[in-house]
Amino acid sequence: MYWLTEADSRRLIKEKGYNVKPDAPLAIMVISDRISAFDCIWHGEGGIKGVPGKGAALNAISNHWFKLFRENGLADSHILDIPHPFVWIVQKAKPVKVEAICRQYITGSMWRAYSNGEREFCGITLPDGLEKDQMLSEQLITPSTKGILEGIPGVPAVDDVNVSRKDLEDNFAAFNFNSAEDIERYETLLKQGFNVISEALAKLDQIFVDTKFEFGYVSDAEGNEKLIYMDEVGTPDSSRIWDAAAYREGNIVENSKEGFRQMLLSHFPDPDILLNKDRMEERFALARDNALPVEALMEVSKVYTGIAEKITGEKIVLSENPKQEIIDVLRDGYGLID
Known part of the structure; x- marks a missing residue:
């Protein structure tokens, strides 16, 4: 930049x-x-x-x-x-300090946590009996922190930690929202964007599994402030996209970065380094010292x-x-x- x-x-x-x-x-x-x-x-x-x-x-x-x-x-x-x-x-x-995540299927980190017995995600309780890669009954918004935010009750001061809607409502200014009402606005924009992409991908026989959006505030030429989309949207970097024909046959074919992540997990003998945030120094050294x-x-x-x-x-x-x-x-x- x-x-x-x-x-x-x-x-x-x-x-x-x-x-x-x-x-x-x-x-x-x-x-x-x-x-x-x-x-x-x-x-x-x-x-x-x-x-x-x-x-x-x-x-x-x-x-x-x-x-x-x-x-x-x-x-x-x-x-x-x-x-x-x-x-x-x-x-x-002015960025909103929330990674706005929308999920339509249970997979990835959510599935790993669910399979280990967790049922509450960002204040949302999931039922028992869900299966890996299953379509959820409704879209879930599961935001996480963007950057390290300090001094927010109940929110650890680490990057990329899950937060609930109540966390956002009670501390909207700390997350850089102008008002509590803008939380609903960001959720609306997230779902609208998700649905536009999902419908377009469905026409290509692709499944929009989950995604991360980012939002921020800008002012137009007249000085009117508005909430906008930031960064990229709907790419293999920030989203999971599955081949629908393969999914109907019971298989997962990733058209996203998830395939690269899975390759890394299988490539190194100790995948916990890549999953455990308490081992970040080891992780940085792994990436620095190993040519793929x-x-x-x-x-x-x-x-x-x-x-x-x-x-x-x-x-x-x-x-x-x-x-x-x-x-x-x-x-x-x-x-x-x-």
Whole structure:
């Protein structure tokens, strides 16, 4: 991320007619091929620093969903402009400090906790007798903290800890909500976005299993503050997407990062390092000191580009020199590089 100078931000807002305050801070976001899992950045053999095609796939998917959101009259996003397939021009937002998670199936971390006897999740009680990967009777909103939040009663000061709706209501300001009423607003936007993506994926015979959204506040050109979508949406990084035909046959075929996570859990002899937050130093060392097999990263590339092409209906084309393309467009079309 590259924050623009105040002068460049003001100039672009005026030249491009962005619907933001004249003094709104703007930034350039460049999407990379780096891949993270279990809070670590991973690399491959031979000096490979990421997954070929991952950045292009994620950007194409996010841009596709944000376009669909606009067509369906949903809230705005932080993205003001897309000058290149790898680049967003964004406005600075005041982030809501909640990872907004919506689940339609019981799987992943929820299933692991459920199978160990837990029945309450973020203040919601699940019945006995559920089976792994089963569709839930209703969508569940199971938020977690975004970053380390201190001084909130009953909420441990650690990243990514589950919180209930009552936690949010009782401490809305600590979570960066402007009002308690905005909690319902974020839940509405989360469900609306989930449903738009889910319905579109169903037409492609894909299942939208669960997802994480992020929200924040910005002001428009008239100074009206509004809640918007932030970061990316509906990508294999932040969501689980299953192949519906395989699911009907009783199998799970992941079109998301979950396959990469499962590979990591089976690749290392002590998977507890990846699951136990009390062993973070060991986990960081594991990611730093171990280059993953090239074929493992290329399998991720195949999954990401494959689902991107299915969603967008367009081929993911990898540029020979994306860095120079980005420099050229930001220089010639936006006057940001000398």
